[in-house]
Amino acid sequence: MARYTGPTSKIARKFGEAIFGDDKAFEKKSYPPGQHGQTRRRGKQSEYSIQLMEKQKAKYTYGILEKQFRNVFANAKRKEGVTGEILLQLCECRLDNVVYRMGISNTRRGARQLVSHRHITVNGELVNIPSYSLKPGDVVGVREKSKSLQAIGDALAANSRVYEWITWNSDKMEGTFVAVPERSQIPENIKEQLIVELYSK
Incomplete structure (x- = not known):
């Protein structure tokens, strides 16, 4: 079964959120990973970069790899309603x-x-x-x-x-x-519209 098995604290620090739950390492180092993480001297993010980060955050949060996540999105797009909300609802329905x-x-x-x-x-x-x-x-x-x-x-x-x-x-x-939970009931801090915009390009 394909799954992400790498370090979780490093990923959480990348997004600036403890997306994997309570994490002492994240609380200790809440800045981005890498030797320049604390300086935060990074250029302005492009629109594509922001959308990509949001998709990556959703994937890591629910533990879904790219191909499967793309299939979930395709399934959400086929259903009637707001695609972004349906995407998160399908993720929430996973066992x-x-x-x-x-x-x-x-x-x-x-x-x-x-x-x-x-x-x-x-x-x-x-x-x-x-x-x-x-x-x-x-x-x-x-x-x-x-x-x-x-x-x-x-x-x-x-x-x-x-x-x-x-x-x-x-x-x-x-x-x-x-x-099936409504979007307002899902506590995850994910901007699903950015994911829709990314896949719609």
């Missing part, structure tokens, strides 16, 4: 993202690993495809044999996030993907 939103894992990278290693079920059936697209009403749960995993227990204990489009039953260790 690995919903596992992360439910608090089963502290990071999307960890959530993707849980899915790949067959710890997650959808409507009672094992699903090991991180990009699996959920539909409203789908029930996502932890496989019975995996409920005792310390990593999952620690993540759920530390989770304090609540989202309107997701419900969670801590007794059964399962949650329901109630609805």
Whole structure:
């Protein structure tokens, strides 16, 4: 399975945001990476550069590589509505993202690993495809044999996030993907219109 496995703090510093979650290294060095990172003496960014950075930020945030992200955009473009909003909604409907939103894992990278290693079920059936697209009403749960995993227990204990489009039953260790979130409900700081403009060139 293709995925980004490089350093996360360096990428977060590049965008000036802790896009991978809490990061002590980012808090310590919030300026761009490289020996000239603190000076910030860089020329004015071109329109293309700004659009490209926004696309890269979205890709790294959701853990999607270029070819797959382009396919998601093409899918969003075919649907009726605002393409940029639909793009983010499709990313939010991914199984690995919903596992992360439910608090089963502290990071999307960890959530993707849980899915790949067959710890997650959808409507009672094992699903090991991180990009699996959920539909409203789908029930996502932890496989019975995996409920005792310390990593999952620690993540759920530390989770304090609540989202309107997701419900969670801590007794059964399962949650329901109630609805596709509206753009105003998605907390990610992504200017999706810039991504649309980039791909529309």
